[in-house]
Each structure stands twice: as C-alpha cells, then as structure tokens.
Amino acid sequence: MPPADPHSNPLVRKLDNFARLSFEERRILHHAATERVRRIGARESLVHEGGKPPDISLLLSGWACRYKMLSDGRRQILAFLIPGDLFEQNGHVLREMDHSIGTLTPVEVGEIARPRFDEVLSERPRIAQGLLWDTLVGAAIQREWTVNLGRRDAPERVGHLLCELFVRLQSVGLTLGNRCDLPLTQNELADATGMSTVHVNRTIQDLRAANLIILREKTLTIPDMDTLKRATRFSPTYLHLQRVGGHLDASD
Amino acid sequence: MPPADPHSNPLVRKLDNFARLSFEERRILHHAATERVRRIGARESLVHEGGKPPDISLLLSGWACRYKMLSDGRRQILAFLIPGDLFEQNGHVLREMDHSIGTLTPVEVGEIARPRFDEVLSERPRIAQGLLWDTLVGAAIQREWTVNLGRRDAPERVGHLLCELFVRLQSVGLTLGNRCDLPLTQNELADATGMSTVHVNRTIQDLRAANLIILREKTLTIPDMDTLKRATRFSPTYLHLQRVGGHLDASD
DNA sequence: CGACGCCTTGACTAATCTCAAGGGTGGTGG
DNA sequence: CCACCACCCTTGAGATTAGTCAAGGCGTCG
Numbered sequence: 001m002p003p004a005d006p007h008s009n010p011l012v013r014k015l016d017n018f019a020r021l022s023f024e025e026r027r028i029l030h031h032a033a034t035e036r037v038r039r040i041g042a043r044e045s046l047v048h049e050g051g052k053p054p055d056i057s058l059l060l061s062g063w064a065c066r067y068k069m070l071s072d073g074r075r076q077i078l079a080f081l082i083p084g085d086l087f088e089q090n091g092h093v094l095r096e097m098d099h100s101i102g103t104l105t106p107v108e109v110g111e112i113a114r115p116r117f118d119e120v121l122s123e124r125p126r127i128a129q130g131l132l133w134d135t136l137v138g139a140a141i142q143r144e145w146t147v148n149l150g151r152r153d154a155p156e157r158v159g160h161l162l163c164e165l166f167v168r169l170q171s172v173g174l175t176l177g178n179r180c181d182l183p184l185t186q187n188e189l190a191d192a193t194g195m196s197t198v199h200v201n202r203t204i205q206d207l208r209a210a211n212l213i214i215l216r217e218k219t220l221t222i223p224d225m226d227t228l229k230r231a232t233r234f235s236p237t238y239l240h241l242q243r244v245g246g247h248l249d250a251s252d
Numbered sequence: 253m254p255p256a257d258p259h260s261n262p263l264v265r266k267l268d269n270f271a272r273l274s275f276e277e278r279r280i281l282h283h284a285a286t287e288r289v290r291r292i293g294a295r296e297s298l299v300h301e302g303g304k305p306p307d308i309s310l311l312l313s314g315w316a317c318r319y320k321m322l323s324d325g326r327r328q329i330l331a332f333l334i335p336g337d338l339f340e341q342n343g344h345v346l347r348e349m350d351h352s353i354g355t356l357t358p359v360e361v362g363e364i365a366r367p368r369f370d371e372v373l374s375e376r377p378r379i380a381q382g383l384l385w386d387t388l389v390g391a392a393i394q395r396e397w398t399v400n401l402g403r404r405d406a407p408e409r410v411g412h413l414l415c416e417l418f419v420r421l422q423s424v425g426l427t428l429g430n431r432c433d434l435p436l437t438q439n440e441l442a443d444a445t446g447m448s449t450v451h452v453n454r455t456i457q458d459l460r461a462a463n464l465i466i467l468r469e470k471t472l473t474i475p476d477m478d479t480l481k482r483a484t485r486f487s488p489t490y491l492h493l494q495r496v497g498g499h500l501d502a503s504d
Numbered sequence: 505c506g507a508c509g510c511c512t513t514g515a516c517t518a519a520t521c522t523c524a525a526g527g528g529t530g531g532t533g534g
Numbered sequence: 535c536c537a538c539c540a541c542c543c544t545t546g547a548g549a550t551t552a553g554t555c556a557a558g559g560c561g562t563c564g
Contacts, residue, residue: 142398185511
C-alpha cells in the first residue's frame with residue numbers, strides 16, 4: 001500500500017530540493033503517482049531492451065537499475081533507481097528501449113498514463129519545472145558516472161558511488177544520521193563501476209580498513225562524510241540540490 | 253559566414269532523421285540559429301564548470317567537447333559536440349554548470365536567446381518534438397559511453413567510439429562515402445575513452461593492422477563498416493535514427 | 505539436509521599505465 | 535631563411551592495476 005500522505009511520497013520530497021510545491025501540487029502529484037501501483041519482486045524485469053517504452057513510472061519504494069547486456073554476457077549497470085525516481089518520462093518519443101530496467105529488491109511502481117501526466121504538467125508549471133530539473137540532474141549523474149568509469153581508480157570509484165547514493169537517499173529522506181540501507185551485492189557494485197566482483201570486494205575491504213565506510217548486512221555507514229568526500233574527490237555540485245528553483249517556491 | 257540555405261543547416265539535417273520539417277519550419281529554425289553567430293578558435297573555452305549556463309547554443313561548424321577535470325589534472329571528455337549539436341537547451345533551469353565545454357577546432361556557434369527559443373518551441377510543436385528527440389538521443393549516447401568505459405576492452409572501446417562518430421557525422425551529412433574528417437588527437441581520444449594516450453596509440457595501430465580503420469591526417473576511413481561494427485559490438489539502435497517521429501512528417 | 509547465492513581469499517595472468525626518449529611537423533621569432 | 539619550440543605520434547621497458555580461476559565459509563531457504 002503506498003503511503004497516504006503526500007509528504008512521504010519520495011518524489012514530492014525530492015522536488016522540495018528544487019522548489020517548494022504548494023499543498024495542492026503535492027496532493028495532485030502524489031495522487032497521480034499512486035492511482036495505479038504495481039508491486040514487483042526482486043530481480044525481475046521491468047522494461048526490456050528492444051521493447052516498447054513503458055508508461056511513465058515512478059519508483060515508490062525499493063531499488064531498481066537501468067542496465068545493458070553485451071552479447072557475451074558482460075553487464076553494465078547504467079544507473080541505480082531509488083525511491084522518488086521517475087523513469088521513461090519521455091519514453092513515448094522513442095520507438096524502442098535502448099537498454100533494460102530491472103528490479104534489485106522488491107519494489108512498488110506507480111504508473112501514470114501519458115494523458116494524465118501531460119495534464120498535470122500543463123496545469124502545474126511548477127511541477128513541470130521540477131520534473132525538468134530532475135531530468136537534468138539525471139543527465140548530470142550519467143555524466144559523473146562517465147568520469148567515474150573513465151578517470152577514477154578503484155577506491156575512488158567505489159567510494160564516489162557510495163557517496164552519491166548516500167546523498168541521493170538523503171534527498172528523499174531515506175537516511176538515518178550517517179547510515180542508510182544499501183541493498184546491493186558486490187556483483188552489482190562491480191557491474192556499476194566497471195570492475196570485477198573480486199576487485200570490488202578487495203576495494204571495499206581497503207575502504208573499510210581506512211575507516212572510510214562501514215558496510216555490512218546491507219547497511220552503509222559513513223563515519224566521516226568529509227573524509228570520504230575528500231578521499232574520493234566527491235563534490236555534490238552535479239546533484240544540483242541547492243534549491244536552484246527556490247525563486248519558484250509556493251507560498252502556502 | 254553561416255550558410256544561407258536552411259537545408260545545409262546541420263541541425264535541420266539532423267532533425268530530418270526524426271521527422272520531416274516543413275519548408276517554413278526549416279526556415280524559422282535556421283534563421284533563429286544564425287541570427288547571432290560567434291566564431292571561436294581551436295582549444296578555447298566556451299563554458300566553464302561552476303559558471304552560469306550560457307544561452308542556448310548550436311554548433312554550426314567545427315568540433316567541441318564537454319569535459320570535466322579532476323583536481324590532479326586528469327581529464328574526462330564526456331561528449332563530443334559536432335555540427336548540428338545543440339547545447340544547454342535547458343541550462344536556465346540550473347544555477348551553475350557542472351562541467352565545462354571547450355572547442356577542439358575553430359567553430360561557429362549560433363546563440364539563441366531564451367525568449368526567442370521558447371517562442372519557436374511553442375509555435376512549432378514539430379520542432380519541439382524534434383529537439384526533445386535530440387535530447388533523448390544525447391542521453392542515450394551518454395549511457396552508451398558508460399557501457400563503453402565500463403565493459404568494453406581497448407580495441408572495442410576505440411572502435412566503438414569511431415563507429416558512433418561516423419554514424420553521427422553521417423546523420424548531418426558530413427561523411428563522404430566511407431570517409432569523414434576526424435580532427436581529434438590521440439590524447440583527446442584517450443580522455444574520451446578513459447585510456448592513456450600511449451595505449452590509444454597502440455590500440456589504433458592494432459585496429460589499423462586488422463584493416464578495420466584507416467586513420468591519418470585527421471581523416472577516418474572505414475573500409476568495411478559491417479566488419480567494424482561486428483568487431484566493436486556496435487549497434488546503432490541507441491542513436492534512434494530510424495525516423496521514429498515519421499508519423500509527424502510535414503506534408504509540404 | 506542440500507543447493508544456492510554471496511562474500512572472501514590465494515595464486516596466477518593479462519591488460520593497462522608510467523616513464524622515457526626519438527622523430528616528424530608546423531608555426532614563430534630572430 | 536633558418537633555428538627553435540611545441541605538439542603530436544610512436545616505441546621500448548618495466549611497474550602497477552585489475553582480471554581470472556579456483557576454492558572455501560557462511561547464511562538462507564525450500
């Protein structure tokens with residue numbers, strides 16, 4: 001059951017990092033996103049490369065990822081989807097998916113039909129701006145992953161990714177102090193960072209030994225965020241969380 | 253001097269790969285993009301990380317790139333911009349640039365003021381759709397680079413990039429048979445593929461020895477595209493060039 | 505009680521980087 | 535006009551990083 005309270009809707013929370021929505025806007029957005037909710041188990045396929053793009057979908061709970069398989073079985077994870085992430089917002093423009101999307105944990109996905117979505121956007125420009133901001137941040141994250149894979153060494157790469165995930169989870173209220181859930185296997189981290197599973201394992205052990213992270217039982221603890229940021233050259237600028245649309249804030 | 257004929261405008265040509273524009277739309281788009289043209293030399297900065305996003309800009313001729321520097325001087329090239337590429341279409345939404353843009357060759361850049369741009373979009377939905385398509389293709393390219401850096405070995409990586417550039421150049425009419433200009437140094441290829449310059453050099457020699465590419469004096473020749481595609485596991489699907497908006501074609 | 509997935513370790517191999525140096529070319533200033 | 539410099543491409547040798555293969559422990563779930 002999706003939460004009844006708009007304020008606990010992770011997309012609503014995320015957009016607060018851009019500009020404050022009005023009470024009415026929160027209600028509308030939450031309602032549209034929870035009218036039709038699918039519950040899906042872990043490690044299932046949501047969208048298949050080559051297939052038709054799905055309806056606009058919002059991850060309400062759980063984790064998923066975009067990924068691409070090569071013909072010989074190599075997999076690259078392109079992005080992690082966490083609660084509050086909208087996917088295929090503009091899917092209807094393309095004929096077919098160029099990558100796949102699959103769940104990592106059990107998830108709840110809210111599906112919004114195109115006409116309903118367009119209606120919300122045209123009636124609520126602040127929401128439209130917020131979702132545009134979200135799309136741009138998504139592109140910035142993809143660029144940062146390019147940097148990560150291309151120019152950072154193993155400890156930086158893994159640590160940087162963990163930093164990013166922590167900050168993103170924080171922006172939707174899914175952290176508790178310096179801790180958060182991290183339901184990823186080392187194999188998934190490897191496919192996201194372009195490394196082998198064995199090397200991820202050794203790298204994590206190094207990060208642990210340097211007391212940069214504590215990671216066990218699917219929980220990540222960051223003892224000292226500043227130190228980890230410095231060690232991994234993480235600068236959160238690219239996440240554009242500084243309420244860049246603050247001038248659009250609703251007044252109610 | 254920008255070309256006077258809309259049909260030779262590289263953006264107009266590119267959008268033809270999505271849906272056919274009307275005569276009037278071509279004229280409007282070309283006109284808006286060439287009202288104010290800046291000419292800039294090679295290896296100059298167009299936009300600086302941390303600075304304010306620029307006006308909407310269209311690369312009319314020459315090459316540029318998006319890139320990011322790390323604090324110790326490592327550079328990652330995030331994207332190559334070729335004629336017809338629009339950049340910072342939605343820059344106004346973000347407060348500051350999270351990466352830089354610089355020229356690689358001398359370029360001509362058309363700048364379009366935001367109000368003028370919005371006017372064109374709202375009056376010409378087919379252009380708006382085309383530019384949205386272009387943005388989505390840009391995101392798909394960024395994802396493909398993620399795959400390239402994360403999961404392909406050196407020869408695949410370089411060859412795949414060359415395939416992509418060739419096909420993109422083709423889509424704006426900048427190839428001649430199986431040849432195209434490729435004004436990149438091996439150092440720039442290295443920063444794009446996440447490799448060292450030395451290794452790029454050796455990899456190119458391997459590709460040459462296998463007769464997959466001919467690359468000299470800034471000209472790339474691909475003797476057999478099918479073989480190169482197979483060797484580098486290149487599938488052009490992600491470029492979405494199959495006229496996916498064909499149902500929107502103008503009738504004049 | 506297996507079977508399986510996940511994390512871990514060791515030993516070995518392969519890919520890639522770094523450092524160093526030389527040749528070619530084009531542009532610039534004396 | 536020529537010397538010089540900067541940049542680019544190339545090559546070799548050695549160091550380093552990361553991958554592969556193989557195996558064992560541990561917990562979970564049917």
